[in-house]
Amino acid sequence: MPIEIKQLSHTYLPGSQLAYPALCDISLTIEDGEFLGIIGHTGSGKSTLIQHLNGLLLPTDGSVLVDGLDTREKKLRKRIRSLVGMVFQYPEYQLFEETVARDVAFGPKNMGLDEAEIKVRVNEALVLVGLDPAEFSEKSPFELSGGEKRRAALAGILAMRPKYLVLDEPMAGLDPRGRREILALIESPGAISARASSWCRTPWTMWLCLPTASPCSTKARFSWWTNPKQFFHTAQS
Ligand SMILES: Nc1ncnc2c1ncn2[C@@H]1O[C@H](COP(=O)(O)OP(=O)(O)OP(=O)(O)O)[C@@H](O)[C@H]1O
Ligand SMILES: [Mg+2]
Numbered sequence: 001m002p003i004e005i006k007q008l009s010h011t012y013l014p015g016s017q018l019a020y021p022a023l024c025d026i027s028l029t030i031e032d033g034e035f036l037g038i039i040g041h042t043g044s045g046k047s048t049l050i051q052h053l054n055g056l057l058l059p060t061d062g063s064v065l066v067d068g069l070d071t072r073e074k075k076l077r078k079r080i081r082s083l084v085g086m087v088f089q090y091p092e093y094q095l096f097e098e099t100v101a102r103d104v105a106f107g108p109k110n111m112g113l114d115e116a117e118i119k120v121r122v123n124e125a126l127v128l129v130g131l132d133p134a135e136f137s138e139k140s141p142f143e144l145s146g147g148e149k150r151r152a153a154l155a156g157i158l159a160m161r162p163k164y165l166v167l168d169e170p171m172a173g174l175d176p177r178g179r180r181e182i183l184a185l186i187e188s189p190g191a192i193s194a195r196a197s198s199w200c201r202t203p204w205t206m207w208l209c210l211p212t213a214s215p216c217s218t219k220a221r222f223s224w225w226t227n228p229k230q231f232f233h234t235a236q237s
Contacts, residue, residue, distance in 0.1 A: 001068055003065070004064070005027060012048075014060055050086070066084060084163070091157075098140060100144070131151055147175075
Protein backbone atom coordinates (compact mmCIF):
# COMPACT_ATOMS: atom_id res chain seq x y z
CA MET A 1 0.00 0.00 0.00
CA PRO A 2 1.38 3.42 -0.87
CA ILE A 3 1.49 6.84 0.70
CA GLU A 4 -0.70 9.11 -1.39
CA ILE A 5 -0.52 12.89 -1.25
CA LYS A 6 -3.38 14.44 -3.14
CA GLN A 7 -3.44 18.13 -4.04
CA LEU A 8 -1.98 19.00 -0.67
CA SER A 9 -1.79 22.64 0.39
CA HIS A 10 -0.77 23.91 3.79
CA THR A 11 -1.10 27.45 5.08
CA TYR A 12 0.36 28.36 8.46
CA LEU A 13 -1.87 30.61 10.58
CA PRO A 14 -4.72 30.58 8.04
CA GLY A 15 -7.18 33.42 8.15
CA SER A 16 -4.79 35.70 10.04
CA GLN A 17 -2.66 38.55 8.80
CA LEU A 18 0.34 36.27 9.23
CA ALA A 19 -1.11 33.52 7.01
CA TYR A 20 1.71 31.86 5.10
CA PRO A 21 1.14 29.38 2.24
CA ALA A 22 3.98 26.88 2.79
CA LEU A 23 2.75 24.14 0.41
CA CYS A 24 0.65 24.60 -2.73
CA ASP A 25 -1.07 21.78 -4.59
CA ILE A 26 1.41 18.94 -4.08
CA SER A 27 0.44 15.54 -5.47
CA LEU A 28 2.57 12.44 -5.24
CA THR A 29 2.32 8.72 -4.63
CA ILE A 30 5.14 6.70 -3.14
CA GLU A 31 4.95 2.94 -3.38
CA ASP A 32 6.20 0.39 -0.86
CA GLY A 33 9.95 -0.03 -0.96
CA GLU A 34 10.68 3.27 -2.69
CA PHE A 35 13.44 5.61 -1.57
CA LEU A 36 12.54 9.24 -2.10
CA GLY A 37 14.77 12.26 -1.60
CA ILE A 38 13.28 15.73 -1.36
CA ILE A 39 15.68 18.56 -1.90
CA GLY A 40 14.97 22.25 -1.73
CA HIS A 41 16.19 25.57 -0.47
CA THR A 42 15.84 26.53 3.14
CA GLY A 43 12.23 27.56 3.72
CA SER A 44 10.95 25.77 0.61
CA GLY A 45 8.64 23.53 2.66
CA LYS A 46 10.46 20.18 3.03
CA SER A 47 9.84 19.83 6.77
CA THR A 48 6.28 21.08 6.37
CA LEU A 49 5.64 18.38 3.77
CA ILE A 50 7.03 15.47 5.75
CA GLN A 51 5.23 16.48 8.93
CA HIS A 52 2.02 15.74 7.01
CA LEU A 53 3.02 12.10 6.65
CA ASN A 54 2.19 11.22 10.24
CA GLY A 55 -0.54 13.77 10.83
CA LEU A 56 1.60 16.12 12.86
CA LEU A 57 0.45 18.79 10.45
CA LEU A 58 -2.90 18.49 8.71
CA PRO A 59 -3.74 19.64 5.18
CA THR A 60 -5.39 23.02 4.74
CA ASP A 61 -6.56 21.55 1.42
CA GLY A 62 -6.20 18.13 -0.14
CA SER A 63 -5.40 14.92 1.69
CA VAL A 64 -2.66 12.53 2.78
CA LEU A 65 -3.39 8.80 2.88
CA VAL A 66 -0.98 6.37 4.55
CA ASP A 67 -1.84 2.83 3.52
CA GLY A 68 -5.30 4.19 2.75
CA LEU A 69 -5.65 5.84 6.19
CA ASP A 70 -6.57 9.52 6.01
CA THR A 71 -4.46 11.64 8.39
CA ARG A 72 -7.42 14.01 8.93
CA GLU A 73 -9.27 11.25 10.80
CA LYS A 74 -8.32 11.69 14.45
CA LYS A 75 -9.10 8.12 15.41
CA LEU A 76 -6.65 6.79 12.77
CA ARG A 77 -3.74 8.95 13.82
CA LYS A 78 -2.27 6.56 16.40
CA ARG A 79 -2.22 3.80 13.78
CA ILE A 80 -0.67 6.15 11.22
CA ARG A 81 2.04 7.20 13.69
CA SER A 82 2.93 3.58 14.32
CA LEU A 83 3.41 3.10 10.55
CA VAL A 84 5.45 6.24 9.95
CA GLY A 85 8.69 6.61 11.90
CA MET A 86 9.74 10.25 11.85
CA VAL A 87 13.29 11.31 12.63
CA PHE A 88 13.30 15.08 13.02
CA GLN A 89 16.16 17.42 12.32
CA TYR A 90 18.67 17.25 15.23
CA PRO A 91 16.82 14.34 16.88
CA GLU A 92 19.57 14.04 19.50
CA TYR A 93 18.15 17.14 21.22
CA GLN A 94 15.25 14.89 22.20
CA LEU A 95 17.46 12.35 24.01
CA PHE A 96 16.67 12.80 27.68
CA GLU A 97 16.84 9.51 29.61
CA GLU A 98 19.70 8.43 31.88
CA THR A 99 20.81 5.61 29.64
CA VAL A 100 20.77 4.91 25.92
CA ALA A 101 18.69 1.76 26.46
CA ARG A 102 16.02 3.68 28.37
CA ASP A 103 15.89 6.32 25.70
CA VAL A 104 15.48 3.78 22.90
CA ALA A 105 12.82 2.03 25.00
CA PHE A 106 10.71 5.19 25.30
CA GLY A 107 8.67 4.63 22.11
CA PRO A 108 8.03 0.89 22.62
CA LYS A 109 6.99 1.64 26.24
CA ASN A 110 4.45 4.16 25.03
CA MET A 111 3.13 1.52 22.65
CA GLY A 112 2.24 -0.52 25.74
CA LEU A 113 4.62 -3.41 25.01
CA ASP A 114 5.75 -5.71 27.83
CA GLU A 115 9.27 -5.57 29.33
CA ALA A 116 10.56 -8.65 27.49
CA GLU A 117 9.41 -7.37 24.11
CA ILE A 118 10.83 -3.91 24.84
CA LYS A 119 14.22 -5.44 25.62
CA VAL A 120 14.20 -7.37 22.33
CA ARG A 121 13.27 -4.22 20.41
CA VAL A 122 15.92 -2.07 22.10
CA ASN A 123 18.72 -4.55 21.39
CA GLU A 124 17.53 -5.08 17.84
CA ALA A 125 17.38 -1.33 17.14
CA LEU A 126 20.82 -0.65 18.62
CA VAL A 127 22.33 -3.40 16.48
CA LEU A 128 20.57 -1.99 13.41
CA VAL A 129 22.19 1.42 13.88
CA GLY A 130 25.60 -0.10 14.60
CA LEU A 131 25.73 0.60 18.37
CA ASP A 132 26.81 -2.54 20.23
CA PRO A 133 24.18 -3.02 23.00
CA ALA A 134 26.84 -4.43 25.38
CA GLU A 135 28.87 -1.25 25.05
CA PHE A 136 26.20 1.42 24.68
CA SER A 137 23.03 0.31 26.52
CA GLU A 138 24.04 1.62 29.94
CA LYS A 139 25.92 4.71 28.77
CA SER A 140 24.42 8.14 29.25
CA PRO A 141 23.25 9.54 25.88
CA PHE A 142 25.17 12.68 26.77
CA GLU A 143 28.49 10.78 26.74
CA LEU A 144 28.09 9.87 23.08
CA SER A 145 29.69 11.56 20.08
CA GLY A 146 27.47 13.58 17.72
CA GLY A 147 27.16 10.71 15.24
CA GLU A 148 26.49 8.16 17.99
CA LYS A 149 23.81 10.40 19.51
CA ARG A 150 22.08 10.64 16.19
CA ARG A 151 22.24 6.87 15.71
CA ALA A 152 20.80 6.38 19.20
CA ALA A 153 17.95 8.73 18.29
CA LEU A 154 17.35 6.76 15.09
CA ALA A 155 17.34 3.54 17.13
CA GLY A 156 14.52 5.01 19.25
CA ILE A 157 12.41 5.27 16.10
CA LEU A 158 13.42 1.88 14.69
CA ALA A 159 12.51 0.23 18.01
CA MET A 160 8.89 1.02 17.15
CA ARG A 161 9.32 -1.02 13.94
CA PRO A 162 7.80 1.51 11.57
CA LYS A 163 6.89 0.60 8.03
CA TYR A 164 7.93 3.98 6.64
CA LEU A 165 11.03 5.81 7.73
CA VAL A 166 11.16 9.57 7.27
CA LEU A 167 14.35 11.47 7.99
CA ASP A 168 14.61 15.25 8.03
CA GLU A 169 18.15 16.31 7.14
CA PRO A 170 19.75 13.37 8.95
CA MET A 171 23.31 14.52 8.35
CA ALA A 172 22.88 18.19 9.30
CA GLY A 173 25.43 19.52 11.75
CA LEU A 174 27.58 16.36 11.93
CA ASP A 175 31.31 16.25 11.33
CA PRO A 176 32.55 14.26 8.29
CA ARG A 177 32.86 11.04 10.30
CA GLY A 178 29.35 11.40 11.76
CA ARG A 179 27.99 12.10 8.27
CA ARG A 180 29.70 8.99 6.90
CA GLU A 181 28.25 6.87 9.71
CA ILE A 182 24.71 8.05 9.05
CA LEU A 183 25.14 7.81 5.29
CA ALA A 184 26.36 4.23 5.63
CA LEU A 185 23.08 3.42 7.38
CA ILE A 186 20.74 5.07 4.97
CA GLU A 187 22.43 4.91 1.58
CA SER A 188 21.39 1.32 1.26
CA PRO A 189 17.84 1.04 2.59
CA GLY A 190 17.70 -2.51 1.25
CA ALA A 191 20.59 -3.49 3.52
CA ILE A 192 19.16 -2.01 6.71
CA SER A 193 15.66 -3.31 6.01
CA ALA A 194 17.09 -6.76 5.21
CA ARG A 195 18.62 -6.74 8.69
CA ALA A 196 15.26 -5.64 10.01
CA SER A 197 13.58 -8.49 8.20
CA SER A 198 11.78 -9.61 11.34
CA TRP A 199 9.25 -6.88 10.70
CA CYS A 200 10.08 -5.45 7.27
CA ARG A 201 8.41 -7.52 4.63
CA THR A 202 9.41 -5.20 1.80
CA PRO A 203 12.49 -3.01 1.51
CA TRP A 204 12.03 0.10 3.54
CA THR A 205 10.08 2.97 2.17
CA MET A 206 12.28 5.88 3.05
CA TRP A 207 11.94 9.61 2.71
CA LEU A 208 14.91 11.81 3.05
CA CYS A 209 15.00 15.61 3.21
CA LEU A 210 18.15 17.37 2.18
CA PRO A 211 18.99 21.03 1.79
CA THR A 212 20.41 22.17 -1.52
CA ALA A 213 21.93 25.17 -3.17
CA SER A 214 20.86 24.03 -6.65
CA PRO A 215 17.70 25.45 -8.20
CA CYS A 216 15.60 22.30 -8.19
CA SER A 217 12.77 23.41 -5.97
CA THR A 218 10.99 26.67 -5.54
CA LYS A 219 8.98 27.74 -2.57
CA ALA A 220 5.94 25.66 -1.73
CA ARG A 221 5.74 23.79 -5.06
CA PHE A 222 7.56 20.86 -6.53
CA SER A 223 9.56 22.07 -9.49
CA TRP A 224 10.43 18.73 -10.98
CA TRP A 225 10.74 15.03 -10.41
CA THR A 226 13.60 12.96 -11.57
CA ASN A 227 15.60 9.84 -10.85
CA PRO A 228 19.01 10.01 -9.13
CA LYS A 229 21.00 9.39 -12.33
CA GLN A 230 19.22 12.18 -14.17
CA PHE A 231 19.49 14.49 -11.17
CA PHE A 232 23.25 14.15 -10.85
CA HIS A 233 23.64 14.48 -14.61
CA THR A 234 21.62 17.72 -14.55
CA ALA A 235 23.46 19.02 -11.49
CA GLN A 236 26.81 18.54 -13.23
CA SER A 237 25.79 20.12 -16.53
N1 LIG B 1 5.02 27.09 12.62
C1 LIG B 1 5.15 27.93 11.58
N2 LIG B 1 4.40 29.07 11.51
C2 LIG B 1 4.51 29.90 10.46
N3 LIG B 1 5.32 29.70 9.38
C3 LIG B 1 6.08 28.61 9.41
C4 LIG B 1 6.04 27.65 10.50
N4 LIG B 1 6.91 26.65 10.24
C5 LIG B 1 7.46 26.95 9.05
N5 LIG B 1 6.97 28.10 8.55
C6 LIG B 1 7.33 28.73 7.27
O1 LIG B 1 7.01 27.83 6.22
C7 LIG B 1 8.04 27.82 5.23
C8 LIG B 1 8.53 26.38 5.03
O2 LIG B 1 9.23 25.99 6.21
P1 LIG B 1 9.91 24.57 6.35
O3 LIG B 1 10.45 24.48 7.72
O4 LIG B 1 8.95 23.53 5.91
O5 LIG B 1 11.09 24.69 5.27
P2 LIG B 1 12.32 23.70 5.00
O6 LIG B 1 12.35 23.48 3.51
O7 LIG B 1 12.20 22.50 5.85
O8 LIG B 1 13.56 24.59 5.42
P3 LIG B 1 14.99 24.16 6.07
O9 LIG B 1 15.83 23.61 4.93
O10 LIG B 1 15.52 25.45 6.58
O11 LIG B 1 14.73 23.14 7.15
C9 LIG B 1 9.12 28.78 5.71
O12 LIG B 1 8.98 30.00 5.03
C10 LIG B 1 8.83 28.95 7.19
O13 LIG B 1 9.19 30.23 7.65
MG1 LIG C 1 13.42 21.70 7.36
